[in-house]
Amino acid sequence: MNQKEIKNPWTTLSGEEKYENRWIQVTEYQVLNPSGGKGIYGKVHFRNKAIGVIPVDHEGNTWLVGQFRYTLNEFQWEIPEGGAPLSEDPLDAAKRELQEETGITAKKWTRIARLHTSNSVTDEEGFLFLAEDLEYGVNNLEETEADLKVWKLPLQEAIDMVMRGEITDSLSVIGLLTLGRLKKI
Incomplete structure (x- = not known):
């Protein structure tokens, strides 16, 4: 079924x-729901798109970054990720x-x-990338990332962390499980 042909039932x-x-x-928004009932709907519009990257070296290792996430009030491990202006090419943002x-x-x-x-x-729209054929240099952290930790580990271990519920960030979970499926890990 073509999704673009389905009429919006919300008013x-x-x-x-x-x-x-x-x-x-x-x-x-004040709305009429698909059954015709009145209600409200809140929408959060992001001014950036979400970008996530999974670097993998020739030995099957990847890198996670860890930081204290203010909204969750806890430290989180996740793939390298960030935001990109809506007008920026997602690949250019991933490289950055x-x-x-x-x-x-x-x-x-x-x-x-x-x-x-x-x-x-x-x-919010997100894009996930696999980065390979890696070269190593010096990071260039933003002000909010001053406490960022970087951890090199086997890709399989990162996927196992998702399965154990130790990685919960949506971009990281989707990216690592997708890559695991693509690489048949």
């Missing part, structure tokens, strides 16, 4: 911006994020996934 009556900063815009967080550059790039991070409340 938007009005919308009001409730909050805005340089990263997000929150809008509350990998170098910024790990110091790694890659000669071979493969896009492994396009996704929406939480389509029930946001329109």
Whole structure:
């Protein structure tokens, strides 16, 4: 079935911006739901797209980055990732994020996934890349990443961490499991 041919069953009556900063815009909509009932719907619009990178060397190792995530109030391991302006090419952003967080550059790039991070409340779009044929240099951390930890480990161990619930970031989970499936790990 062609998804573009399916008619939107929701009716938007009005919308009001409730909050805005340089990263997000929150809008509350008055709606009629698919059954015709009145309700509200909140939408978080991201001003950036989500970018994630899984670097893999010739020995099957990858790199995770760890940092304290303010929204969760806990330390998290995840793949190198970040945001890119909506107008920026996702691959260019992936190259920048990998170098910024790990110091790694890659000669071979493969896009492994396009996704929406939480389509029930946001329109954020994400892109995941595999980076191979790696070269190593010095990272260039942003101000918010001053405490960033970088960890080299076997790709299989990172996938096992997902399966044990030790990695919960959506880009990391989707990226690592997708790559595991593609590489038949």
